[in-house]
Amino acid sequence: MVGDRLHGVDVDGRSHAIRAAVIGAGMGGILAAIKLRERGIACVVFEKGDGFGGTWRENTYPGLACDVSAHWYTYSFARNPDWKSLMADGPDIRDYFDRVAREYGIDAITRFGQEVADLRYHDGGWILETVQGHRERFDVVIAATGVLHHPNVPRFEGMDSFAGDLFHSARWDHSVALDDRRIGVVGTGSTAAQLTSALVPRARRFDLFQRTAQWVLPRENVPYSDDERRRFRENPEELEALVAELRAKTLEGYAAAVIDVDSPELAAIERLCRENLETVRDPELRKRLTPDYRAACKRLVISGTFYDAIQQENAHLVTAPIRRIEPEGLRTEDGVLHDLDVLVLATGFQVDRFIRPTTVAGRGGVSLDDVWADGPHAYLSVSLPDFPNLFLLNGPNSPIGNFSLVEVAQHQIEYILKLIEGITRGDYAEVCVKEEAMRRFEDERCAAARRTVWVTGCDSWYLDKRGVPASWTFSYDRFETEMARPRMEDFETR
Incomplete structure (x- = not known):
């Protein structure tokens, strides 16, 4: 049922509870829900599938494994001393995320089999509708949909x-x-x-x-020995x-x-x-x-x-x-x-989808499909102009490659929570990046791309239709520095 509140702040400026929707129950969605609840923010997780795990639920092929060290591919607050080997296989990774989600009670707030079809920003809040007909209003939305879930299926003759x-x-x-x-x-x-x-x-x-x-x-x-696992x-x-x-x-x-x-x-x-x-x-x-x-x-x-x-x-x-x-x-x-x-x-995924095919309309009805017509982009991978209180985890231009996306997501969720805390304190009701800040970041990112190995002459899923890497083109140190705290001068608040 659609709620009556328009904002997360009362008219007299006092803060009160806001409600957040998390889209996706993979690694990022589980993380977002845990961290929101730690801050006392009520949230609901919408998951199109029948269980936790995201790409580790979708992929079940023989030999499936993660090529990132297993112990680094875990939440810092939920280490797993019992990994069997340096790099974990797919079923064990799915079991890990499922176990963490249930230990933190995320199963109780997750609506499985509910695919989000439509998100519309209206009068200070997001109206979320699912394919199955559920409709609800939220103050904040975190899209943790990932990119490895829409198979790229080539069409061969015959x-x-x-x-x-x-x-x-x-x-x-x-x-x-x-x-x-x-x-x-x-x-x-x-x-x-x-x-x-x-x-x-x-x-x-x-x-x-x-x-x-x-x-x-x-x-x-x-492999890790029984003695090593015991010591861990x-x-x-x-x-x-x-x-x-x-x-x-x-x-x-x-x-x-x-x-x-x-x-x-x-x-x-x-x-x-x-x-x-x-x-x-x-x-x-x-x-x-x-x-x-x-x-x-x-x-x-x-x-x-x-x-x-x-x-x-x-x-x-x-x-x-x-x-x-x-x-x-x-x-x-x-x-x-x-x-x-x-x-x-084994032809990969449509990695430019992110939250799509969900229809997303921001302030004034601006369409995300139109904004991303030339390719997905986001300020520091988490925010877009004219889409207030909508945040992305592992979104466009995130650090990608052969390192831990779990750690990347943990940096991003802490950054996002700092922006959300401004809402719960009553500093503002809406927040999103300014258009000029978005342009400045994207210009700088594209300029830095000229020094990267991704533009040295291969055709890769890292490249967008302009031939620019759809990834973080700066140092990882800079990523951590940027994620330490938002530069509020780059954000529009109301």
């Missing part, structure tokens, strides 16, 4: 004619048998690499259809020291490398990738696996097993372009028909 089983990796059909079958995978990103490692030992024949070769950074997934449980300070070490290694290496093409850190990454490539024994296969762009221009594939798997006798790398799909399999432009029983599209 897709409907395939006589076998065909599905996207994020819509895995667990009823389909895999052992001793002819399996094809389209794609060569992190998902395809994980699938290759997992399925080659099971398949009679495995074909990997590669459009673009990827740089692969080797990393052994070292009994000595939280030892676990925190490990988190700090894992964090520092990544930030001092990868984070510094991607923003400066002339950095020694990038040179070191390229050396490690080339040394890893040399483990491919067949010179012809090695040549076809060699990218024609600089390492980290695309998101690095982190794997200690991919090259070994693709060199097995039953594994075949196919580099001829795909012509069409036929009942018996996939035909490439060289005329070869690759007979298949199972075809998996």
